[in-house]
Amino acid sequence: MARIALDAMGGDHAPHAPIAAALLAATELGPDHTLQLVGQQAVIREELAKQLAAAGPEAQAAAAHFEIIDAPDVILMTDKPSVAIRGKPNSSMGVGLKLQAEGKSDAFVSAGNTGAQMAASVFVLRLHEGLQRPAIGTVFPTATQPVVVLDSGANVDCSAQELVNFAQLGHVYAKDILGRPNPAIGLLSVGEEAEKGNAAVKEAHQLLLKSGLNFIGNVEGRDVAMGACDRGPIDVVVCDGFTGNVLLKFYEAVPKLFGGLMLKAGVSKETLGQALSGLDYAKYGGAPLLGVKGVSIICHGKSSPEAIKNGIKAGLRAVESGMSRHIGEKVHA
Amino acid sequence: MARIALDAMGGDHAPHAPIAAALLAATELGPDHTLQLVGQQAVIREELAKQLAAAGPEAQAAAAHFEIIDAPDVILMTDKPSVAIRGKPNSSMGVGLKLQAEGKSDAFVSAGNTGAQMAASVFVLRLHEGLQRPAIGTVFPTATQPVVVLDSGANVDCSAQELVNFAQLGHVYAKDILGRPNPAIGLLSVGEEAEKGNAAVKEAHQLLLKSGLNFIGNVEGRDVAMGACDRGPIDVVVCDGFTGNVLLKFYEAVPKLFGGLMLKAGVSKETLGQALSGLDYAKYGGAPLLGVKGVSIICHGKSSPEAIKNGIKAGLRAVESGMSRHIGEKVHA
Numbered sequence: 001m002a003r004i005a006l007d008a009m010g011g012d013h014a015p016h017a018p019i020a021a022a023l024l025a026a027t028e029l030g031p032d033h034t035l036q037l038v039g040q041q042a043v044i045r046e047e048l049a050k051q052l053a054a055a056g057p058e059a060q061a062a063a064a065h066f067e068i069i070d071a072p073d074v075i076l077m078t079d080k081p082s083v084a085i086r087g088k089p090n091s092s093m094g095v096g097l098k099l100q101a102e103g104k105s106d107a108f109v110s111a112g113n114t115g116a117q118m119a120a121s122v123f124v125l126r127l128h129e130g131l132q133r134p135a136i137g138t139v140f141p142t143a144t145q146p147v148v149v150l151d152s153g154a155n156v157d158c159s160a161q162e163l164v165n166f167a168q169l170g171h172v173y174a175k176d177i178l179g180r181p182n183p184a185i186g187l188l189s190v191g192e193e194a195e196k197g198n199a200a201v202k203e204a205h206q207l208l209l210k211s212g213l214n215f216i217g218n219v220e221g222r223d224v225a226m227g228a229c230d231r232g233p234i235d236v237v238v239c240d241g242f243t244g245n246v247l248l249k250f251y252e253a254v255p256k257l258f259g260g261l262m263l264k265a266g267v268s269k270e271t272l273g274q275a276l277s278g279l280d281y282a283k284y285g286g287a288p289l290l291g292v293k294g295v296s297i298i299c300h301g302k303s304s305p306e307a308i309k310n311g312i313k314a315g316l317r318a319v320e321s322g323m324s325r326h327i328g329e330k331v332h333a
Numbered sequence: 334m335a336r337i338a339l340d341a342m343g344g345d346h347a348p349h350a351p352i353a354a355a356l357l358a359a360t361e362l363g364p365d366h367t368l369q370l371v372g373q374q375a376v377i378r379e380e381l382a383k384q385l386a387a388a389g390p391e392a393q394a395a396a397a398h399f400e401i402i403d404a405p406d407v408i409l410m411t412d413k414p415s416v417a418i419r420g421k422p423n424s425s426m427g428v429g430l431k432l433q434a435e436g437k438s439d440a441f442v443s444a445g446n447t448g449a450q451m452a453a454s455v456f457v458l459r460l461h462e463g464l465q466r467p468a469i470g471t472v473f474p475t476a477t478q479p480v481v482v483l484d485s486g487a488n489v490d491c492s493a494q495e496l497v498n499f500a501q502l503g504h505v506y507a508k509d510i511l512g513r514p515n516p517a518i519g520l521l522s523v524g525e526e527a528e529k530g531n532a533a534v535k536e537a538h539q540l541l542l543k544s545g546l547n548f549i550g551n552v553e554g555r556d557v558a559m560g561a562c563d564r565g566p567i568d569v570v571v572c573d574g575f576t577g578n579v580l581l582k583f584y585e586a587v588p589k590l591f592g593g594l595m596l597k598a599g600v601s602k603e604t605l606g607q608a609l610s611g612l613d614y615a616k617y618g619g620a621p622l623l624g625v626k627g628v629s630i631i632c633h634g635k636s637s638p639e640a641i642k643n644g645i646k647a648g649l650r651a652v653e654s655g656m657s658r659h660i661g662e663k664v665h666a
Binding site for chain 1: 486
């Protein structure tokens, strides 16, 4: 059984969305796991009562297993990370992560201020030795199987060694969370030849060849969309957080662009929704902050209850698979 | 009237595609402009005769205005740029560009080896003073108006000053080729705040504020897909060639990914084709190599006759608008 701390105050739709997600998750996961709702106690109790009044007996039973943990400070989406950590030590993030550091919780899940969550996670949980910074691994739906792209925004300027670390982190993520037995790792570049790429990528290519990972060489933008290159399927795409973040945000906007064109051409909303359902980010839940000693799941600020519920499930998989321990071993290997 | 030199040997489908493109262009543009077919004379004559035998009287009349210019060497798609320039001075690229340097031609268009075309263009035409390297500007179809993204692959490691130069080149391109009177220039980054981005982007942001260009600040991946950000429409997106190339290749693969999902959901091929026709890259023809003293249009190796024809038209627009002269003025301003 696992104890998952959920930031009840984080996200554009808090506290409604996290509390609704907790009810969905508890119903789905059953009483074996404990959900810890962290935030301003009065706000949580009020929102929970409101949602339970409209819910069925299943949700009522599930909520009986919730722990409510008071955290008086609230981090705003607009707070600077440094201000959030130093100025608001008793925020839902601070309290939720401290529970984990003290061995009273196994994972932390939030849809709140991403920068603050990253900074607080590193500050409270610490990084595995050998890592300079954490990375965010985001699952991209593709034409074939989903691939994990990292870093997707935590590190904008990356050295070759950091790219190699991302490959190690991605290896563990793909194995533990996506269930790929021997993850195929591609290095994002502008051509498949080893000599193509910017300075950091060219150096990282050489280091990856000697890394002992299943490195399949450089991959290009199109290969990310296809989930495969001419050397076979891809499980992990390694890139700096600048490129990864630009690509992720571009990709997130593409269904809107394509959907608009389809509707104009007379395709019905129902058909469109059905076609694009496989690309729904909510399915893949949150992105783990990789490299910290523990589990910290970052959900999109706009997350629906369904998306946060999947973030909770991602946290559970990370706990049950021993992802953080495996990362520690891989980075030292 | 303009004289446009066309690389008859360049591209995956040469000589068929360039010759067919020349016939389409000549028919459409009329006898005011001269098309110069550059390549192995015997090959060109044979292919032209074959296509004319199957063509109507319009094409026959158009072809009467062709100049055929012999270039015995052939650059392969796999040749290294340096080898192609030094070892094959009498290639279609070498000869076609020299015509322009000698004042006997106004523009060069090719679907051949991009690296070789870039190197040969810089070598033969030279760069405008003040520029270190040329840039490739690619037109991205968006949810609204098309935007020009540059650099989209010529320069993988870029300094802040180079990003500012791309903004100047993009300004002239958007004005002269896309007809935007006061191009809105966005700097691609991971957040809209000035302090977001990698080191080069953060420095470029400050330089762009003082550049005299219509700089609208940082834009993100989603804004590229939308063709707009919350500050209004975007005409030019400035980025290093690594990010630009990854984004371009990703985007090129997306219709395949989305199209597959639509067909699976029961949308007909006809409806799909109609919906996606606005995203057809062929429409926008080739991408000018920006920064050289003259006009060199780079077409995709896979270009259809229609795409190369649009490359020829892009070359004509560049000549008629005085794009190269305007770039020289802008870089020195």
